Amino acid sequence: MIKLGIIYFSATGATETLAQQIEQGALAVDDVEVMRFLIDKRLLIDGRFVEQDVLTQLGKCDAIIFGSPTYMGGVASQFKAFADATSELWCEQLWANKLAAGFTCGSAPNGDQSGTLHYFFTLACQQGMLWVSIDAAHGYTKHNINRLGSQLGVVAHVNAEGVHETDKATANYLGQRVAVLAKKFNESEFQ
Ligand SMILES: Cc1cc2nc3c(=O)[nH]c(=O)nc-3n(C[C@H](O)[C@H](O)[C@H](O)COP(=O)(O)O)c2cc1C
Numbered sequence: 001m002i003k004l005g006i007i008y009f010s011a012t013g014a015t016e017t018l019a020q021q022i023e024q025g026a027l028a029v030d031d032v033e034v035m036r037f038l039i040d041k042r043l044l045i046d047g048r049f050v051e052q053d054v055l056t057q058l059g060k061c062d063a064i065i066f067g068s069p070t071y072m073g074g075v076a077s078q079f080k081a082f083a084d085a086t087s088e089l090w091c092e093q094l095w096a097n098k099l100a101a102g103f104t105c106g107s108a109p110n111g112d113q114s115g116t117l118h119y120f121f122t123l124a125c126q127q128g129m130l131w132v133s134i135d136a137a138h139g140y141t142k143h144n145i146n147r148l149g150s151q152l153g154v155v156a157h158v159n160a161e162g163v164h165e166t167d168k169a170t171a172n173y174l175g176q177r178v179a180v181l182a183k184k185f186n187e188s189e190f191q
Helices: 014-027 052-059 077-085 113-126 165-187
Strands: 002-008 032-038 063-071 099-106 154-159
Touching: 002 014, 002 052, 002 165, 014 032, 014 063, 014 099, 014 154, 014 165, 032 052, 032 165, 063 077, 063 113, 063 165, 099 113, 099 165, 113 154, 154 165
Parallel strands: 002 032, 002 063, 063 099, 099 154
Antiparallel strands: none
16 A cells, blocks of 8 residues: 655645545556645644654655645645644655655736745655656646646636636546655665
């Protein structure tokens, strides 16, 4: 059984919608279990992420997918508090060789969401993790996903109607891709 963790912050539900899509995509793959954690106020005290149990559960995952709305061109402070709490794992590289991926959204089609994905990528590398991209070239994919042309991770645009359907499909695809790759990686000799 492959374990996939999704850790994210969402204030008004758009990032949560993407997280749900990622979960559904992953669960479409056999023998995959998903643990989804919303960074809500119960996990934060005085701006610090305090929930050790979540870190322990994520430590048991084969892959971890990071999510945050884009705030001022980067991750929300709630996600950053989580990231800072992982510094305790960094010294011994306890998450090394887990797969990692990321998703974000913004109210502008290009609202500097890529800054958020670059931060997730840096965090993954600091933890010795292996980044999973989106293998769908904008305008050339048979899957009809990635309409905003981000291969670093899921970028979604949110308007009054909610998250764009194609962006939801992109999130679903990334969940499936991470699950498939985690299974392959688990079966390989390199771990
Ligand atoms: C403090 C703040 C900063 C924001 N900065 C950006 C931004 O830089 N780019 C962008 O496209 N949207 C920005 N937004 C819009 C949010 O990313 C957008 O509303 C998103 O859907 C919220 O996600 P959620 O529903 O998961 O909370 C910002 C919103 C807030 C509250």
